[in-house]
Amino acid sequence: MKWPxxxxxxxxxxxxxxxxxxxxxPKASHVDPTLVWGTEIDAEALxxxxxxxxxxxxxxxxxxxxxxxxxxxxxxxxxxxxxxMVGRRIYAFRDVSIRMGFVHRGSxxxxxxxxxxxxxxxxxxxxxEIWQRLVQASRGAGSRDRDLARLRxxxxxxxxxxxxxxxxxxxxxxLPALGRLDELRGGCxxxxxxxxxxxxxxxxxxxxxxxxxSDSLNLTLGPMESKVVARSDQFMSTTxxxxxxxxxxxxVDAYQVGRFLALVRDLLSHPERLDAPADQPAKPDAGAxxxxxx
Amino acid sequence: xxxxxxxxxxxxxxxxQSRGPRHADVTADxxxxxxxxxxxxxxxxxILHIEGQYGMQxxxxxxSPGNFRxxxxxxxxxxxxxxxxxxxx
Numbered sequence: 001m002k003w004p005x006x007x008x009x010x011x012x013x014x015x016x017x018x019x020x021x022x023x024x025x026p027k028a029s030h031v032d033p034t035l036v037w038g039t040e041i042d043a044e045a046l047x048x049x050x051x052x053x054x055x056x057x058x059x060x061x062x063x064x065x066x067x068x069x070x071x072x073x074x075x076x077x078x079x080x081x082x083x084x085m086v087g088r089r090i091y092a093f094r095d096v097s098i099r100m101g102f103v104h105r106g107s108x109x110x111x112x113x114x115x116x117x118x119x120x121x122x123x124x125x126x127x128x129e130i131w132q133r134l135v136q137a138s139r140g141a142g143s144r145d146r147d148l149a150r151l152r153x154x155x156x157x158x159x160x161x162x163x164x165x166x167x168x169x170x171x172x173x174x175l176p177a178l179g180r181l182d183e184l185r186g187g188c189x190x191x192x193x194x195x196x197x198x199x200x201x202x203x204x205x206x207x208x209x210x211x212x213x214s215d216s217l218n219l220t221l222g223p224m225e226s227k228v229v230a231r232s233d234q235f236m237s238t239t240x241x242x243x244x245x246x247x248x249x250x251x252v253d254a255y256q257v258g259r260f261l262a263l264v265r266d267l268l269s270h271p272e273r274l275d276a277p278a279d280q281p282a283k284p285d286a287g288a289x290x291x292x293x294x
Numbered sequence: 295x296x297x298x299x300x301x302x303x304x305x306x307x308x309x310x311q312s313r314g315p316r317h318a319d320v321t322a323d324x325x326x327x328x329x330x331x332x333x334x335x336x337x338x339x340x341i342l343h344i345e346g347q348y349g350m351q352x353x354x355x356x357x358s359p360g361n362f363r364x365x366x367x368x369x370x371x372x373x374x375x376x377x378x379x380x381x382x383x
Contacts, residue, residue: 047330051327051328054327054328054359054363055327055359056359057358057359058355058358059354059355059357059358059359060327060332060337060357060358060359060362062333062334064334102334103335103338105338105339105342127357128354128355128357129354130354131354131357132353132354132355133354134334134338135338135341135352135353135354135356135357138338138341138342138345139342139345193334195333196333196334196335197313197314197316197317197331197333197335197336198314224330
């Protein structure tokens with residue numbers, strides 16, 4: 001049994017006033033606390049870094065692994081964003097753990113995995129862990145795969161009742177993670193790498209929120225595309241990737257979201273910074289940094 | 295199980311080329327990683343295909359650039375694994 005959340009909630013006095021407006025808004029106000037911010041990263045720098053890494057490395061490293069590492073390093077710099085709501089209280093996560101969606105080749109469906117303490121793992125360690133899970137999933141041989149297979153056999157009526165009970169408890173109580181299916185609640189950030197071959201250009205993307213309420217942040221990377229930009233008074237062609245962040249105004253405001261996204265963008269556009277050791281965290285650009293502490 | 299190099303290479307090449315228009319011109323020696331042609335979906339499908347076709351078992355550590363850089367490298371991997379003595383269960 002693991003307890004992903006801190007013992008005590010963030011004191012109400014540390015929660016910014018406007019976040020509290022959203023936090024305590026009555027349902028009748030139809031409040032929408034969802035914030036979405038889209039930007040672009042320099043894909044040439046990232047691709048060049050990955051090519052270099054894959055020339056000499058022990059494990060294949062992809063954009064998804066870089067996105068996980070960048071998100072984890074940024075969350076370590078902004079601990080006030082590594083939080084979730086339980087009821088109307090805000091709890092910090094103990095670790096910087098990141099969940100990722102992937103295509104489960106064994107079942108032909110989307111599944112999720114969780115990389116625990118991703119800020120303390122190197123890019124290669126993250127890649128190795130993910131490949132291990134993907135290989136296991138392609139065979140449908142892992143213990144989680146067996147749990148998912150059992151869950152698929154549950155009749156719709158009982159599936160709904162279980163989900164309702166679980167959601168009720170998860171929304172109201174600081175629960176431990178008991179098994180393989182609910183361990184995904186161990187992190188506040190979910191990442192999607194949608195830069196797969198054949199994906200259409202991404203102009204806008206609003207990720208869904210998982211019913212368990214724990215993924216308060218979502219970062220989605222879209223496919224590469226060429227773009228003409230002006231640099232030093234000259235027009236030139238470059239390759240970019242769109243990056244979208246979905247956040248929750250009950251937990252963070254647009255200023256925090258902007259600075260957090262700027263750091264993730266900076267890390268992906270200067271991917272050599274992803275190699276920063278755990279005791280020397282990535283330096284955010286001027287203006288970034290945390291203001292409140294959970 | 296026995297397999298000849300040309301047969302394995304042709305099988306894997308066909309698998310990769312059938313992926314889509316970007317992969318149609320891939321040859322046995324095309325660098326899939328440098329060309330940005332090997333994403334996680336294709337890599338996972340290749341693993342599944344090789345495991346099903348040649349009875350191999352991959353681990354996460356086997357997903358190395360050296361093993362999946364090109365169709366030729368993948369054929370080497372398959373042939374080396376098939377030639378290696380089997381571990382007792």
